[in-house]
Amino acid sequence: MKAASFAYHRPDTVADAVGLLAEYGDEAKILAGGQSLVPMLAMRLTYFENLVDISRVDELKNIELRDDDHGPQVWIGAATPHALVGMDDEVAESVPLLTLSTPHIGHFQIRTRGTLGGAIAHADPAAEYAAVALALDARIEAASPRGRRQIPAAEFFTGLWETSLQADELLTAVAFPVWSGRCGFAVREFARRHGDFAIAGATVAVELDADDRVARCSIGLLGLGSTPKRGTQAEDAITGRTVTDISAEELGRLAMSGLEDVPADNQGSASYRTRVGATMVARAWTEAITEALNA
């Protein structure tokens, strides 16, 4: 259980980190918090000649509110630890789904070290922040020798632990849109032990109009495919409807209807996960609309 030998690089700036990626390409891997990468190295499930440690790149550790063509967003630097995201007042005010999902990520000794950018770039289908990014249509910023680009979350998660990042691109920040108005937010997930990878989970964001109709709804699903997923059919079906006419159980079932690659493993069969997922959506929905109706 010891990692194989590698060369270690610790740049101080994004420019230096990108330069190292340009130099080593496929033979380099970014090391952020290391809470997923280091176990994989220790078990020799993966190997890289070079590790580029970004844990001391200060420009990647900021949280700020920005407003541009995309509307108000909270920008979170890639190397910001989960623990800081979870306790940040601006995040709690503007992107409550992140605050609500943080306690579900591993254990507190993991959250002190693990980073938001690392979780997104690792792209585990059961990762909370990845599901939130997809659900809120976040944009993912990447830097390379060609400059910076922004990738919509819907185009970012391409497969199990696979993303549209190129080998020479560094994930630098994620921009989460701010929902305001009569909103409610909730995160529910089920795991056999707190902090384990969820068997299934759901995030719900809902905004109501003055007549208690659903102005918009976003359902993020985790542990229910090879990537994070959205409950698109359920979102479409309830938009414009009065909340009191919507059955939480029906919504949960509908959210599962478009799923094609629900995992089956020793934690449970695909049908079991789907039933758990429907229940998590139903519970998160009930909690989210209660908040929205009282907002």
Added chain:
Amino acid sequence: MHELPVGVSVNGRRYQATVEPRVTLADFLREKCGLTGTHLGCEHGACGACTVLLDGQAVRACLIFAVQVDGQEVTTVEGIASSDGTLSPVQAAMRECHGLQCGFCTPGFVTSITALLRDNPQPTDEEIREGLSGNFCRCTGYQGIVNAVHQAAQSQA
């Protein structure tokens, strides 16, 4: 592979060594500093036995390479008691409440509980169980450990 110099302050004392980048902080503490109180169970971040405080934050020492903590401060279980050997409130409560049997997991629990109570001095039963979910104990069944956290919280109130 190139070895790199690492300087770390551990329990207030400075340690300097040259190591391969793949050496974890846990192995560095045990083999270069001679501080074998930090135990290695799973070596992939699941069991929590190797938990130490890095600049005050509880972390898995098996998931950090020693080269990453160059210039930082580490507190291991050896640094939790007073310099005269008086047990900390957490350590004393673990002993009184039978929070350990074989003792292998205990260093990780002591460091984790120390960080937990610093950030949340009066945790509920649920918060304690959630806070300890990242540490395995295969002997006690956890009841004594949970009781120890309650007692340590009361003794520090």
